[in-house]
Amino acid sequence: MYIARQIPRALELCRQVVQPTIFPTFSSKNPPLARSYGCETSSWPPRAGQRRTLRDAEEHRSYSRARRRFCTSPVAMHGHLDPPKPGEELRVTFIDKEGEEHKFEVAKGDNLLDIAQSEDLEMEGACGGSCACSTCHVIVENEEMYDKMDEPDDDENDMLDLAFGLTETSRLGCQVKMNEELDGLRVKLPSMTRNLQASDFSGAKKS
């Protein structure tokens, strides 16, 4: 309960101190951990094992939107998502590479890349959601849910062919838009860095 009580306070503190950049400046005179944020006891997102509720997520979400407005760079545009209208919320769960679940309520039409980026999940979207890379690769957990989606087009499949860890239910996050049928969607984020084995680096380069 202490943690729950601290969240709004921590968020408020964050709003006050946030800098107009995605990288806060820290120095020895301005130690970030102890002073400004109070995040020792109320770290957000919660550490592994702590489940966060949809309400928590919504608070965090509104915060992350506020933060994004301080950003001046164009990429921050990905963070701008309108909140769903009351009664029209669609639920989506992202499972990150550590297996931690992140649940959000989103609006119809939001795509998975925009949702993940506005929630600061680890998803890159190197080409800015234009279906020209494979960095927003997601794996749909449930095959039935995958079948409810529109078929990926050639462009998307061409990019998926390059994705690491491709599965039968892989999609590009930028191409999956939420709708009523996909309410309750669960997707996994594949690891972005390959877990290299010694054999990958034995010098046996293809010629």
Place this chain on the structure above:
Amino acid sequence: MSIARQALCVSRNPLSSYLPPRVSRQPIYLIQRRQNSHAVKDGRPFRMAVLGSGPAGFYTAYKVMSSIENAVVDMYEYLPVPYGLVRFGVAPDHPEVKNCQDKFEEVASSPRFNFIGNINVGKGLPLTSLREHYNAILFAYGATKDRKLGVPGEDSLKGIYSARHFVGWYNGLPEHAALAPDLGSGEEAVIIGQGNVALDIARTLLTDVDVLRKTDMTDYALATLSKSRVKRVRVVGRRGPMQAAFTIKEVRELLNLPSVSFRHIDPFLFPSNIAKLPRTPKRLTQLLLKGSSTPAVSAQKSWSLDFLLLPKQFHSSSADSNDLSAMTFSKNSLVGPDAFDSSARVEPADGEATFPTSLAFRSIGYKSEPIDGMKDLGIDFDERRGIIPNDGYGRITSLSSDGTGIPGMYCSGWVKRGPAGVIANTMEDAFSTAEAIAKDWESEQPFMAGGQGWDALRSEADQRGLRSVDWADWKKIDAAEMERGKGKGKPREKFASIHDMLGVLD
């Protein structure tokens, strides 16, 4: 704990920078104690020099700055303009691929990031000068040369171009802006190599030049292309289609070009049971077999993929012994337990093929080379593989001894793993190096002593008569380029000389 396990223990969510990024899940008191420990140099920042401002440099910088809370990055670039091959390699008609620049710009907007352009580390500023002023140096300067064929006529005849030079030329890379390729002497072109660079060149030669006018391709390249007489392009590889390095998107683009036909590939080059192939080769095979919907009779231009041909000789013209007139290849055949495996090899077979052509492009791969002064830092260069020897995570290791690491020295991108792959691969690769750096810093592995970074080096650069360009300067060049492009309906008109780039700042 294995290295693999260790490398995964760094920051769980580096994007959540609104809260201080955590390198580990250690209890808070451990982190506080660490800040007073020797490894963190009494609260002084972690200073890293990055050599190169392409995707490898930027993605590594991004992840390091997200993972180590007081990391300060100085990024050195030999040109006054950033982004490396995103600016000078990515094809002008692939603007969406360049969107990764948005992320790089976001990184550069951090007060913990300094762009130091127009400083050539190694040639202008000695590499050894950096050693005193940083905790770590990241080598991310990519592949600056290209591989040669080593066949007769390659160096002596006119009309033979390096793909790297040609791509640099149309993209406004200062060192190749004066290439002036002769595209008007014949209707044939032969491209040797079957990677995506080869297909980029084929597409450039076959695309209607009015389509390219809407891109950021340089004006002088558009002028040359508009006078091109090239009508038939052969893209030649020494192995088969199942071993080719190109990716499906680039093939599909070429097959979809209007008024351009494609010569069908002999089906014996493909496995008989396509349905059994894994997804990626299956889709590529299906596409290649389907070919183009433009029939040869109604096409203005055509292209083909020619397989199992090894370059043997360039021939000179009888009219002018300096001009290319034809190229001969000797035939190869696939060997091995599975000739359709992507790693299948070839051996010489009987027969030759000669194609008349006055234009040839060599596109068999890029090559990295060492920077002057690396030896003085104890860094070897693996000439055979064309990379800086490293442990696979980007920790630079010694070639000669037992492969021990060199404190504070890291690499990422093409100079780490060789010149292959798309930006997504470089991003993955950069992230793995960044995770190794963060992990080493966190676990108090030995680094260099650190110092004041560029603040301390600036005076040395001044003394050497070097003129540095910072990010605000680049933004002025950037704005001037976009302004120049406006009247022409182009996203930008690049400055193709260092003199003109710097001229914006005077």
